[in-house]
Amino acid sequence: MKGAKGKGTAKRDALKPVDDKITVLVTNVNHYSFRKVGKRKAPAKAVGKSKAKGGKAAKDPNKPKRPPSAFFVFLEEFRQTFKKENPTIKAVSAVGKAGGEKWKSLTAAEKAPYEAKAAKRKSEYEKQMNAYNKKQESDVEDDESDKSKSEVDEESAQVSALFRS
DNA sequence: AAAGTGATTGTTGTA
DNA sequence: TACAACAATCACTTT
DSSP states (O other), rough: OOOOSSSSSSSSSSSSOOOOOOHHHTTTTSOOSSSSSSSSSOOOTTTTTTOOOOOOSSSOOOOOOOOOOOHHHHHHHHHHHHHOTTTTTHHHHHHHHHHHHHHSSOOOOHHHHHHHHHHHHHHHHHHHHHHHHHHHHSSSSSSSHHHEEEEEEEHHHHHHHHOOO
């Protein structure tokens, strides 16, 4: 009975806390209203990672993944630091909590570099999406013999994008 | 063996 | 406009 998870079938958060901090910034923010005060996710979607069963959606290795937010960029670095100071702690939950707490303690100026990097990532994402969409159009139907040429051309574009930075 | 889970915040995509 | 879903990570859990 380790019962580490407890819920078991609970997808990601089922019922997340979010009850004490959110109210604060809601008052003045008219643009974005409430940040989803209450539940984050209701349906039980399989995320699409696996599935790979008779279906067709998902399972697109070429599909570019969403660009990491500034917080995630910060997390990448934070994880290393956290791991060094806490080599024994490897739980994602521990790093996530510590990272979130630290992130909030950072000032806008300190977040700036991370946001800049995130913006850059987004730029690349758009570029890759462009290539991905283009591929989709060509991929709908056609002869696979010509596909090789297309793939090579697209890869070159992506590689070039990476070098541009 | 391989996919899923947990925990964080931000951004993207969709209705 | 507002919400749902997903992005990385890694040991453990489940099928």
